Amino acid sequence: MPQPLRIAIAGALGRMGRQMVEAVARDSRLQLVARFHRPGSIGEGLVPRDEALAFADVVIDFTTPAASVELAQTSAARGGPALVIGSTGFDAAELAAIAKAAEKVAIVRSGSYSLGLNMLTGLVEQAARALGGDDCDIEILEAHHRFKVDAPSGTALMLGEAAARGRDVRLEEVAKRARDGVTGPRPAGEIGFAVLRGGSIVGEHSVGFLSEGERLTLSHTAGDRSMFARGAIAAALWVAGRSAGEYDMQHVLGFGAPWQANPVEFHFNGR
Numbered sequence: 001m002p003q004p005l006r007i008a009i010a011g012a013l014g015r016m017g018r019q020m021v022e023a024v025a026r027d028s029r030l031q032l033v034a035r036f037h038r039p040g041s042i043g044e045g046l047v048p049r050d051e052a053l054a055f056a057d058v059v060i061d062f063t064t065p066a067a068s069v070e071l072a073q074t075s076a077a078r079g080g081p082a083l084v085i086g087s088t089g090f091d092a093a094e095l096a097a098i099a100k101a102a103e104k105v106a107i108v109r110s111g112s113y114s115l116g117l118n119m120l121t122g123l124v125e126q127a128a129r130a131l132g133g134d135d136c137d138i139e140i141l142e143a144h145h146r147f148k149v150d151a152p153s154g155t156a157l158m159l160g161e162a163a164a165r166g167r168d169v170r171l172e173e174v175a176k177r178a179r180d181g182v183t184g185p186r187p188a189g190e191i192g193f194a195v196l197r198g199g200s201i202v203g204e205h206s207v208g209f210l211s212e213g214e215r216l217t218l219s220h221t222a223g224d225r226s227m228f229a230r231g232a233i234a235a236a237l238w239v240a241g242r243s244a245g246e247y248d249m250q251h252v253l254g255f256g257a258p259w260q261a262n263p264v265e266f267h268f269n270g271r
């Protein structure tokens with residue numbers, strides 16, 4: 001019997017943190033060795049972050065951009081453990097800090113740990129490649145619960161990146177992240193984003209390809225948060241013991257060529 005992988009959960013009292021604690025505790029391939037939260041937090045079984053890092057092979061982190069950057073820098077400075085980062089809403093400087101930390105430690109980071117969503121990014125890239133930029137407008141719609149603090153969602157931005165790759169353009173140069181007032185006609189080639197917030201929506205994303213007289217829509221709906229937890233566990237099993245580098249779910253699932261050799265087995269309905 002192989003030894004179970006030792007997992008620590010960051011942000012253990014948050015929505016995803018609680019989901020991760022449950023999912024890890026139920027999984028016989030894993031051992032939940034530590035839970036930590038914002039410094040000074042009170043909660044049964046919480047330990048300080050640095051203690052958690054000392055015990056774990058992998059830390060799973062769904063917190064905030066600032067907390068994830070600090071975690072990545074700390075882990076890089078001490079040479080581990082590997083990280084699975086699910087937080088979203090990073091700015092360019094924060095992304096650069098994570099990339100720098102990934103020179104020293106293995107980090108998987110993804111705006112979505114859903115299998116279906118990661119399959120959708122491939123379809124979006126393919127459709128964007130096939131449908132010309134001047135004749136076909138790409139618009140990304142996302143909807144989330146009232147507590148979400150960042151917009152557009154990390155997933156919407158991943159889908160935007162996939163569409164931009166398909167069109168062979170840089171997302172930063174064509175993204176329209178919000179519209180208000182007299183905007184003028186829509187420029188060809190733009191990739192637009194629209195955001196809805198309310199109630200308890202777990203996560204809905206759709207990518208519309210709109211041309212004269214027809215619309216193709218590719219969409220994904222998250223029914224509950226358990227599938228994000230399953231994806232993060234697949235990422236933890238995959239990243240443990242890897243050499244330093246920044247990876248994403250395409251690598252974990254074996255969708256990216258150089259990593260194809262060793263994808264983790266992962267199914268829609270659990271293990």
Ligand SMILES: NC(=O)C1=CN([C@@H]2O[C@H](COP(=O)(O)OP(=O)(O)OC[C@H]3O[C@@H](n4cnc5c(N)ncnc54)[C@H](OP(=O)(O)O)[C@@H]3O)[C@@H](O)[C@H]2O)C=CC1
Pocket residue numbers: 010011012013014015016017036037038039062063064065067085086087088089110111112113114154228
């Ligand atoms: N990639 C994916 O598949 C998914 C990503 N997400 C992303 O994950 C993140 C968390 O989402 P969610 O769980 O809904 O949000 P929550 O706000 O419920 O959880 C985040 C938790 O992190 C805690 N936290 C803040 N700073 C620190 C710190 N320094 N150390 C440890 N914990 C800290 C917060 O504490 P406090 O309450 O005290 O502020 C909070 O409880 C978001 O960015 C979200 O977009 C969510 C779902 C899926």
Ligand SMILES: O=C(O)C1=N[C@H](C(=O)O)C[C@H](O)C1
Pocket residue numbers: 088111112144148149152153154155156202203204222
């Ligand atoms: O905050 C959330 O809840 C979610 N965040 C992620 C995102 O920003 O895309 C993933 C998921 O949609 C839920």
